[in-house]
Structure formats: structure tokens, C-alpha cells
Amino acid sequence: MIKHLRSAADLDAATATLILDTAAEMAALSGREVKKLPALRGRTVVNLFYEDSTRTRISFEAAAKRLSADVINFSAKGSSVSKGESLKDTALTLQAMGADAVVIRHPASGAPHRLAEWVDGSVVNAGDGTHEHPTQALLDAYTMRSRLGRLDGLKVAIVGDVLHSRVARSNVLLLTTLGAQVTVVGPPTLIPLDTAAALAEKTQVSYDLDAVLPDSDVVMMLRVQTERMQDSYFPSAREYSRRYGLDMRRMRRLPEHAIVMHPGPMNRGMEIAPEVADSPRSTIVEQVANGVSVRMAVLYLLLGGK
Amino acid sequence: MAYLLKGVSILGAAPTDLAIVDGVISDKAPDDAQVIDATGLVALPGLVDVHTHLREPGREDAETVETGSRAAALGGYTAVCSMANTSPVADTAGVVEQVWRLGREAGLVDVQPIGAVTIGLAGKQLAELGAMADSAANVRIFSDDGFCVADPRLMRRALEYVKAFDGVIAQHAEEPRLTEGAQMHEGEVSTRLGLTGWPAVAEEAIIARDVLLAEHVGSRLHVCHVSTAGSVEVLRQAKARGVRVTAEVTPHHLLLTDELAAGYDPVFKVNPPLRTRNDVEALRQALLDGVIDVVATDHAPHAVQDKECEWSYARPGMLGLETALPIVLSVFGEKWDLIADRMSIAPARIAGLTGHGGDLSAGTPANITLVDPSARWVVDPAELASRSRNTPYAGMNLPGRIVATFLRGEATVLDGKAVK
Ligand SMILES: [Zn+2]
Numbered sequence: 233m234i235k236h237l238r239s240a241a242d243l244d245a246a247t248a249t250l251i252l253d254t255a256a257e258m259a260a261l262s263g264r265e266v267k268k269l270p271a272l273r274g275r276t277v278v279n280l281f282y283e284d285s286t287r288t289r290i291s292f293e294a295a296a297k298r299l300s301a302d303v304i305n306f307s308a309k310g311s312s313v314s315k316g317e318s319l320k321d322t323a324l325t326l327q328a329m330g331a332d333a334v335v336i337r338h339p340a341s342g343a344p345h346r347l348a349e350w351v352d353g354s355v356v357n358a359g360d361g362t363h364e365h366p367t368q369a370l371l372d373a374y375t376m377r378s379r380l381g382r383l384d385g386l387k388v389a390i391v392g393d394v395l396h397s398r399v400a401r402s403n404v405l406l407l408t409t410l411g412a413q414v415t416v417v418g419p420p421t422l423i424p425l426d427t428a429a430a431l432a433e434k435t436q437v438s439y440d441l442d443a444v445l446p447d448s449d450v451v452m453m454l455r456v457q458t459e460r461m462q463d464s465y466f467p468s469a470r471e472y473s474r475r476y477g478l479d480m481r482r483m484r485r486l487p488e489h490a491i492v493m494h495p496g497p498m499n500r501g502m503e504i505a506p507e508v509a510d511s512p513r514s515t516i517v518e519q520v521a522n523g524v525s526v527r528m529a530v531l532y533l534l535l536g537g538k
Numbered sequence: 539m540a541y542l543l544k545g546v547s548i549l550g551a552a553p554t555d556l557a558i559v560d561g562v563i564s565d566k567a568p569d570d571a572q573v574i575d576a577t578g579l580v581a582l583p584g585l586v587d588v589h590t591h592l593r594e595p596g597r598e599d600a601e602t603v604e605t606g607s608r609a610a611a612l613g614g615y616t617a618v619c620s621m622a623n624t625s626p627v628a629d630t631a632g633v634v635e636q637v638w639r640l641g642r643e644a645g646l647v648d649v650q651p652i653g654a655v656t657i658g659l660a661g662k663q664l665a666e667l668g669a670m671a672d673s674a675a676n677v678r679i680f681s682d683d684g685f686c687v688a689d690p691r692l693m694r695r696a697l698e699y700v701k702a703f704d705g706v707i708a709q710h711a712e713e714p715r716l717t718e719g720a721q722m723h724e725g726e727v728s729t730r731l732g733l734t735g736w737p738a739v740a741e742e743a744i745i746a747r748d749v750l751l752a753e754h755v756g757s758r759l760h761v762c763h764v765s766t767a768g769s770v771e772v773l774r775q776a777k778a779r780g781v782r783v784t785a786e787v788t789p790h791h792l793l794l795t796d797e798l799a800a801g802y803d804p805v806f807k808v809n810p811p812l813r814t815r816n817d818v819e820a821l822r823q824a825l826l827d828g829v830i831d832v833v834a835t836d837h838a839p840h841a842v843q844d845k846e847c848e849w850s851y852a853r854p855g856m857l858g859l860e861t862a863l864p865i866v867l868s869v870f871g872e873k874w875d876l877i878a879d880r881m882s883i884a885p886a887r888i889a890g891l892t893g894h895g896g897d898l899s900a901g902t903p904a905n906i907t908l909v910d911p912s913a914r915w916v917v918d919p920a921e922l923a924s925r926s927r928n929t930p931y932a933g934m935n936l937p938g939r940i941v942a943t944f945l946r947g948e949a950t951v952l953d954g955k956a957v958k
Contacts, residue, residue, distance in 0.1 A: 318846070319848055338848070340849065340850040341733050342731065342733070346802055346803075346848055360732070361732055361733075361850065362732040362734075363732030425725065425729065425735075427729060430725075430730040431729070
């Protein structure tokens with residue numbers, strides 16, 4: 233087993249599949265009366281959050297607690313972090329506390345890589361800057377597999393601000409590793425140069441959402457921040473929504489079996505219409521539930537739980 | 539003290555004896571001259587760096603004029619041009635004279651201050667360039683390095699104004715609107731790492747504009763740390779047209795690539811950023827062709843806490859003085875005429891340092907670097923004389939050891955050690 237999960241690129245197909253299979257077992261166990269497993273009793277998991285992300289933190293916290301780990305939440309607010317303590321000094325503190333795993337969310341790309349040099353425990357990337365969010369990609373893959381029965385050969389469109397999206401990067405890497413065919417879709421300003429060369433050679437690029445939809449098994453809508461308008465990535469929210477938003481008209485272009493995903497939080501009316509988000513094709517609520525099982529599997533496997 | 543370098547190879551030529559008497563190179567040594575067995579050693583004119591950050595005043599925790607001078611001497615330098623981005627900024631006669639005086643007191647290399655182009659490097663209003671030129675520091679190179687003089691009108695005026703005292707503007711070519719938040723070279727690797735890209739065109743656009751401005755007003759332009767293949771083409775065309783432009787390349791841009799950012803270790807963060815293999819090849823060829831005139835270190839010491847952190851929060855810059863010649867040797871081999879020109883003669887000419895960059899003939903000032911090209915050494919950050927440790931070459935095995943450095947006939951380095 234790998235020691236850290238800093239990037240979806242840390243996972244080969246066998247390891248990723250093991251995590252998904254383990255997550256399925258975790259989900260089955262969690263469904264029972266007794267929600268706690270003793271697997272990580274006596275182990276310490278630190279949630280080190282430099283960004284507000286209640287949903288991700290709660291998901292990791294629930295995962296660790298269901299495995300009976302001791303959980304320490306170390307958030308930027310109200311701790312020495314906000315007083316300007318360096319990541320290295322914080323790492324040394326966590327080291328002294330005997331952290332077996334550190335789950336880190338950080339606004340700077342690569343912060344988990346730095347942290348891994350300074351602590352002995354496992355490092356789990358819970359979102360770093362505009363880089364990656366590998367457990368999100370794992371829960372997305374898990375959701376696709378449970379809805380559609382497979383990942384190999386699946387056609388997945390990832391739509392929106394790929395340039396700034398850690399969800400997109402991790403998904404392109406992981407889904408390609410697992411045999412899916414990924415197309416990234418968005419305005420050229422938000423699709424990074426050399427996407428295929430940079431991430432996965434098989435990745436396709438399209439600027440035309442309508443053309444991609446009829447041949448997609450999965451369409452994943454990314455959150456688009458309206459502030460990007462100020463930097464001239466697109467002219468207006470209205471134009472963005474018209475060209476790249478998923479509304480009912482566009483959803484009808486999808487094949488019958490196709491699903492609609494969104495990592496949340498959504499801008500309803502911007503990248504996704506409310507009636508699409510709430511439709512039976514939408515997996516958005518499932519994604520949240522699956523997040524806990526997948527994170528249980530990650531912590532369990534990284535920490536060598538028995 | 540007089541010296542006799544016995545059996546020395548001047549620029550790779552057949553072994554001969556070279557005498558140093560009363561600060562100048564001489565045909566004959568007196569009987570009491572200290573004899574140095576220079577068998578197998580190569581003598582070069584003392585190296586000259588047109589781009590050094592000595593950090594004093596302001597960041598004496600990272601480097602001082604004295605520690606930087608020692609690093610320079612150990613790297614074979616006899617003169618360095620210290621950049622103006624200190625605190626306070628070297629934008630007045632007072633500050634440049636202070637740095638110049640500190641250099642004299644350290645006495646290890648000639649420290650030639652560079653003056654800021656604009657007050658506080660803010661890019662708004664010209665600093666008193668004439669006052670700095672007329673000061674004891676005798677400033678001839680002006681630069682806002684760290685920042686680009688982005689306003690085209692201000693750049694035009696600066697280029698024109700310094701003609702009165704044969705000054706030159708050294709431009710840090712970076713269109714600021716194209717590099718907002720930039721962290722590394724824009725390309726495959728930045729996409730993979732999720733770091734904001736610094737596109738090559740942001741450098742090339744400014745160089746293209748500036749060579750046109752320099753041509754228009756008939757002034758001299760110097761381009762700092764050229765880093766892209768596209769910039770080389772712009773310079774090649776400008777030089778062919780007869781524009782008075784000179785350019786420098788750093789050792790790190792001649793050797794390292796953006797792939798090194800993959801581990802997010804900010805020791806590889808520098809501005810302009812490390813580029814691609816294709817850029818490295820183009821820069822090497824440009825230095826060989828003379829399209830790029832000089833190798834300059836852009837020696838940029840940083841305190842530990844400014845590098846042991848997240849990539850995006852780290853300061854850009856790398857140490858360079860003690861490794862420059864070995865890097866150039868490892869890239870180009872023992873091309874001694876090329877090395878002497880690009881690392882001593884041409885930089886001395888650009889900086890107007892008349893006592894430096896000589897031809898080692900009798901009667902010229904004895905600014906000499908003595909190199910053992912067959913010695914190899916492993917870079918250990920802790921062993922460097924700089925106050926900082928941010929070398930990107932840690933653990934590398936490099937050719938070429940500086941055995942001795944002479945500044946106007948006085949040894950600043952002997953047996954590979956600084957004399958003070
Ligand atoms: Zn610069």
C-alpha cells in the first residue's frame with residue numbers, strides 16, 4: 233500500500249480498485265446498526281484545514297470516527313495557524329503529538345507534498361490550491377461505478393473551470409487510470425494548455441458542450457466562480473450559463489442511462505439548473521454519502537488498519 | 539606581496555609562468571615572490587557578475603556585502619554588480635554610496651552598485667539617476683530588477699536620460715499583467731502541478747518592445763536573465779539590425795528545467811522561472827553565438843524560512859556565485875576563450891569596469907582567477923560561504939575548483955579558501 237495520498241497519480245489501477253472495493257465493504261458495514269468499527273482504535277488522525285470547507289472536514293471526521301480513530305481538528309481559525317505559524321512548525325507540532333495521519337486542506341498547491349517531508353505519518357490531500365483533490369475523485373469514481381456498474385470504457389465529460397479545478401485534475405488522472413475516456417469541456421480560457429500532455433494522454437478537449445453530451449455516460453459539472461469574470465475568463469455569468477451550463481434542454485441530449493454529477497457546492501442557475509440538480513439523474517446527494525465510505529477506505533488502507 | 543604562478547595555463551594555452559607585482563601582471567617576479575605551483579591550473583581574467591543580490595541593507599539575515607563578497611571571491615569573481623532591490627532601495631546617491639563603501643571595507647571583490655530606475659522600484663517616477671552616476675559609487679547600470687519597468691513611456695525616458703552619462707538600463711523583462719500570481723513556467727508541468735503559469739510571452743513581449751524603444755531613441759539596453767527560446771530570437775533579430783542591446787543568461791537557466799518543480803521544493807523557484815529543455819538548448823546556443831553576451835548569476839540569497847514553506851509562499855531566487863563557473867564548465871566544457879569572454883570580458887565592458895576583464899598581458903591590473911579544471915566537488919549547502927543555503931545544486935558533482943583569486947594583485951582566495 234502507498235503511504236501518502238497526495239495526488240491521484242499516486243494510485244495505480246490495482247490500488248485505486250482496492251480502495252473502491254474497500255469503500256463498498258465500508259458502506260455495507262456502515263449500513264448496519266453498529267456504525268463504529270474498531271479498525272483504527274488508538275490511532276490519531278489530524279484534520280489540518282487551512283481553508284473553510286465544512287463538508288470535506290465533516291466527511292473526513294465522520295470517516296475517522298467510524299473507524300474509532302482519535303480525531304484532532306486543527307483549523308486555521310482560532311489556532312496558531314492564523315497567527316502566522318509556518319507549515320513546517322505546525323508539522324513539527326503534529327509530529328510531536330504522534331499523528332498517524334494528517335488530512336490537509338490548503339490554499340497552496342503542493343502543500344501536502346511539503347508536509348509529507350516533515351511528518352512521519354501518512355498525508356492525505358483533502359484539496360490543495362488549484363492542484364488536486366484525490367478523495368473527491370475516488371468518491372466520484374465510486375459513485376459512477378455503483379450507478380453504471382463499471383468504469384472501464386466509460387465516457388466522462390468534465391465541464392467548466394478545469395484550469396482552476398483540483399477536482400478536475402484528480403478526476404482526469406484517476407478515471408484514465410481506471411480505463412475511462414475523459415473529455416474536458418469549457419471555454420478555451422479555462423481549459424489549460426497541454427491538458428492531455430500534462431495529465432493523461434488520452435484526454436480529449438472540447439469547447440462545445442452540446443456536441444459532447446450525446447456520447448457521454450457521465451457529465452460532471454464543475455463549480456465556476458463568478459469572480460473569474462473579473463479576470464476576463466468569460467464575459468458574464470449569463471453567457472457562461474448559456475454556453476456551458478447544464479439545463480433541462482441540454483440534459484435531454486444525454487443518453488437515457490447517463491448521470492449528472494457535481495462535487496459541490498453548486499451555483500444553481502450558473503453551471504447547473506436547479507431542476508437538473510434535483511433530477512433523478514443527479515448523483516449529488518449520493519456523492520456526499522459515498523464520500524464518507526471512500527475516506528474510511530483511504531484511512532483504513534493507508535494506516536494499515538486491521 | 540608578489541606572486542609567481544609557475545606552469546600556469548593562460549586560457550588553456552601551453553604552460554608558462556605568470557608574475558604579479560605591485561597589483562599588475564608582470565614579465566618578471568622579484569626573488570621574494572611567493573611561488574604557487576600552478577601545474578594543471580588555468581588562469582582566467584577575474585570573473586565579473588553584472589547581476590548579484592547582496593541583500594544589504596535590509597536583509598542582513600540572508601546575506602551581507604561581506605558574506606556575498608566572500609562567496610563571490612570563492613567563486614572566482616573579482617567584481618560584482620549589486621542589485622538595487624535592497625531595503626531601503628538603492629535609489630539615491632546615499633544608498634549606493636553606502637553599498638559601495640561596504641564593498642570597499644570587505645575588500646574581497648569590487649562591489650559596483652546598480653541604481654534603481656524608479657523611486658522605490660515602484661515604476662512611477664524616475665529616481666535621481668544622475669546623482670547616483672555622479673556619486674562616489676559611479677553608477678552606470680540602472681535596474682528595477684525584481685520588477686519590470688513596465689510603463690513604456692517611463693522606459694523610453696529612462697533609456698534616453700542615461701545617455702548623458704553613458705548609462706544603461708538593465709531590464710527585468712516581465713509583463714506584469716501576464717504574470718499576476720505566476721509561480722512557475724506556464725506549460726505542461728504547471729498544468730499538472732496546478733501552479734499559476736508564467737508564460738514565455740510575458741518576457742518576449744517586453745524584450746520586443748524594449749529593443750524597439752532602444753532603437754528608436756538610440757540608447758543602450760541590457761536584458762537581465764533571458765530565459766526563453768523566443769527571447770533569443772527577438773534578440774538575434776535586434777542585434778542583426780544593429781540595436782545596441784546586450785543580454786545575460788544565468789547558470790541555472792543554462793542547466794535546469796521546470797520539471798524540477800514537481801516536488802514543490804521552492805529551492806527551484808526563481809524568477810524568471812526554470813523553463814523547458816527546448817529553452818535551455820536555445821539559451822546555450824545563444825551564448826555560443828554571442829546573441830547572449832554574458833553569464834550573470836542572479837545570485838539571490840534567501841533566509842531559510844523564506845524557502846522552507848509552501849511553493850506559492852516562497853520567495854523566488856537561487857544562490858549562484860560559488861557554482862557559476864563549475865556549472866558553465868559542466869555545460870560547455872573547457873572552452874576557455876568563451877568562458878573568459880562571457881564571464882569576465884563582456885560583463886566588464888557592459889558594466890564599464892575598466893580594470894576588469896583584461897587579457898592577462900603584462901602591465902594590466904592583476905585581476906585573476908585560477909581554476910583547477912580537473913578537480914571535482916560535491917555541492918554541500920552548509921559549506922558555502924553565502925549566509926544563505928538556497929542552492930539548487932545540492933549534492934551535484936561539479937567540475938572545476940577555484941584555487942585562487944587575485945584582486946589587483948592581492949589574493950582574496952588561496953588554496954581554495956578565502957583569505958579573510
Ligand atoms: Zn530579475
